[in-house]
Amino acid sequence: MPIELAIHWDDLETAVERNAPDTESFLDLKTGQVISIIAGEPEAPSLKRKVASAIDNFVRIDPASSREQYRWMERFVSSVSEEGLRQRLIIAIDGKGAFRRFKDVLVAYPAERERWFTYRADLLHWHIHNWLSDHGIDATNEAPWGDAKPPPELPQVTGQPVVHGTEAPGEALRRDARDLIDGIAAIDLPSAIAFLEFLRARGSQALSAEGGAGDPDDSHDVDEDDDRHGKVEPLRTAK
Numbered sequence: 001m002p003i004e005l006a007i008h009w010d011d012l013e014t015a016v017e018r019n020a021p022d023t024e025s026f027l028d029l030k031t032g033q034v035i036s037i038i039a040g041e042p043e044a045p046s047l048k049r050k051v052a053s054a055i056d057n058f059v060r061i062d063p064a065s066s067r068e069q070y071r072w073m074e075r076f077v078s079s080v081s082e083e084g085l086r087q088r089l090i091i092a093i094d095g096k097g098a099f100r101r102f103k104d105v106l107v108a109y110p111a112e113r114e115r116w117f118t119y120r121a122d123l124l125h126w127h128i129h130n131w132l133s134d135h136g137i138d139a140t141n142e143a144p145w146g147d148a149k150p151p152p153e154l155p156q157v158t159g160q161p162v163v164h165g166t167e168a169p170g171e172a173l174r175r176d177a178r179d180l181i182d183g184i185a186a187i188d189l190p191s192a193i194a195f196l197e198f199l200r201a202r203g204s205q206a207l208s209a210e211g212g213a214g215d216p217d218d219s220h221d222v223d224e225d226d227d228r229h230g231k232v233e234p235l236r237t238a239k
Contacts, residue, residue, distance in 0.1 A: 019063040079154035122151040
């Protein structure tokens with residue numbers, strides 16, 4: 001029998017979007033509220049006890065996985081028609097810090113950035129729709145984004161796939177860099193090495209600032225809508 005529930009949509013959307021390993025979110029099947037438990041937060045133990053004491057009244061919220069969201073980026077990149085931007089994005093999503101670099105590149109392209117936000121929102125809302133359906137939950141209040149529909153397939157640019165066979169896009173650039181180093185005179189190598197060390201240190205600092213994600217599947221992204229409006233708010237328990 002379906003569970004009829006007035007959903008707290010904004011909190012549910014945030015819980016589905018966030019997939020940090022230190023966060024668990026639960027939907028209260030009695031109130032429609034979302035409880036997010038963040039490891040290390042002062043209220044985490046009491047929230048865990050609240051959920052555990054009435055576990056039948058809660059269902060764990062399955063966020064869109066980092067791997068799934070990475071595939072969203074790949075499909076979007078394959079649809080970018082401007083060759084220069086597409087190549088920059090292909091390189092940006094290779095390796096550690098892919099999510100942050102991807103968004104940094106799009107900052108200079110407002111139209112494509114807005115297209116990405118719209119596409120990603122459609123995918124998140126469809127994920128929410130399917131998750132509610134899988135758990136037999138019928139919302140008694142309408143979602144602010146209306147009825148979710150399967151996102152349309154993005155047009156793929158002919159002959160420009162994101163997948164590069166067995167070689168990641170960054171590897172070709174690293175190979176080119178090694179070839180250039182081989183051609184540098186020994187007297188100039190200290191300067192070249194110093195500059196490369198500077199670039200490596202800058203990359204490490206950027207990764208630390210975004211949470212130290214270990215690979216492109218391990219996203220600790222902030223909320224895209226907050227990021228778009230220049231604010232970042234921590235997860236909070238729905239009141």
